[in-house]
Amino acid sequence: MPSYWERMPAKNLFACPECGLFYPVEALAKKCAAWCRVHPGTCDPGIIGQAVKKR
Ligand SMILES: [Zn+2]
Numbered sequence: 538m539p540s541y542w543e544r545m546p547a548k549n550l551f552a553c554p555e556c557g558l559f560y561p562v563e564a565l566a567k568k569c570a571a572w573c574r575v576h577p578g579t580c581d582p583g584i585i586g587q588a589v590k591k592r
Contacts, residue, residue: 550589556580558588 550559551566555573558580560566569584 556585558585559590560588 550561551563552559553566553569553573555570555577558566558569560569565584565587569580569588572581572584
């Protein structure tokens with residue numbers, strides 16, 4: 538895996554490079570990014586529901 542998947546050392550979070558949401562596990566960030574690339578601007582509620590809110 539490329540370092541494309543930003544890992545957040547402080548909280549151990551993974552960011553979706555497409556929409557910028559943070560996830561507790563890399564698999565979710567990947568899933569989100571895959572979705573975001575195909576459906577820009579329409580995140581899957583089932584996926585973003587598990588996102589960690591940054592602010
Ligand atoms: Zn996303």
